[in-house]
Amino acid sequence: MPKIVDAEARRQDVVDAVFRIIASDGLERASLREVADEAGLAVGSVRHYFASSDELLVFSFATVINRIVGRLEASLVNVEKEVSGTPEQLSAVLNLLGQVLPLDEELAVDACVWMAFRHAARIKPVLAAEAERSHRAVAAVVGRLIMLLSPGEDAVQQILVTEAERLLATMDGLCMHALLQPEWMTAQVCSDVLTAHLAAFSGLSASR
Structure with missing residues (x-):
């Protein structure tokens, strides 16, 4: 069976990654790629929830x-x-x-x-x-x-x-x-x- 992903929980995981990046390195580093790396996700996975x-x-x-x-x-x-x-x-x-x-x-x-x-x-x-x-x-x-x-x-x-x-x-x-x-x-x-x-x-x- 395909794995069921809680969309809201995944969005929150991504946002938490954004917060960690901003707190440690500033807003300028919060690109999709950097956020994906911080969240332990592929960029494509992040784009599934946020188009840009x-x-x-x-x-x-x-x-x-x-x-x-x-x-x-x-x-x-x-x-x-x-x-x-x-x-x-x-x-x-x-x-x-x-x-x-x-x-x-x-x-x-x-x-x-x-x-x-x-x-x-x-x-x-x-x-x-x-x-x-x-x-x-x-x-x-x-x-x-x-x-x-x-x-x-x-x-x-x-x-x-x-x-x-x-x-x-x-x-x-x-x-x-x-x-x-x-x-x-x-x-x-x-x-x-x-x-x-x-x-x-x-x-x-x-x-x-």
Whole structure:
């Protein structure tokens, strides 16, 4: 009998190979041939699931976005369960923000791949739509988080938008620093920076 291949599992094997290549050598090396070698497959087998390098890269970009956004949305539910202003809520918020930072091996690979694709989208039009989706999806979660942390229901919309963008910029900066300088930008340092940022936001919100 011919061997039955689980198409979804095989696609995931190929995407995992893409992620390993990007994390170790960069996006430029993620050609069909290199990915096939990394996955232990023939190029023809990879082409059975992805007709071109562009199709493979777009699918891989979408996969890492879905992973990260899925974790963020699940973490947001936990934030919403906690009483506002409590240590438990702060812990839940820090856990949420940590989902985009390279705080362990799995998160580090996702963060590296995510950043690589976002940067590549600047010059690769085929990645632009996923890059836009990535920004909007992450920004939506962060915007909702800022609203949850803002005391009162009469906060000025523009202030909330500005604070959401400020937090997004902080997250991006921490992610990049932690990827480039992991010995310095440890999980504890990231937590300390985020805690200080949130404390400053709470102070500003309370004074308005």
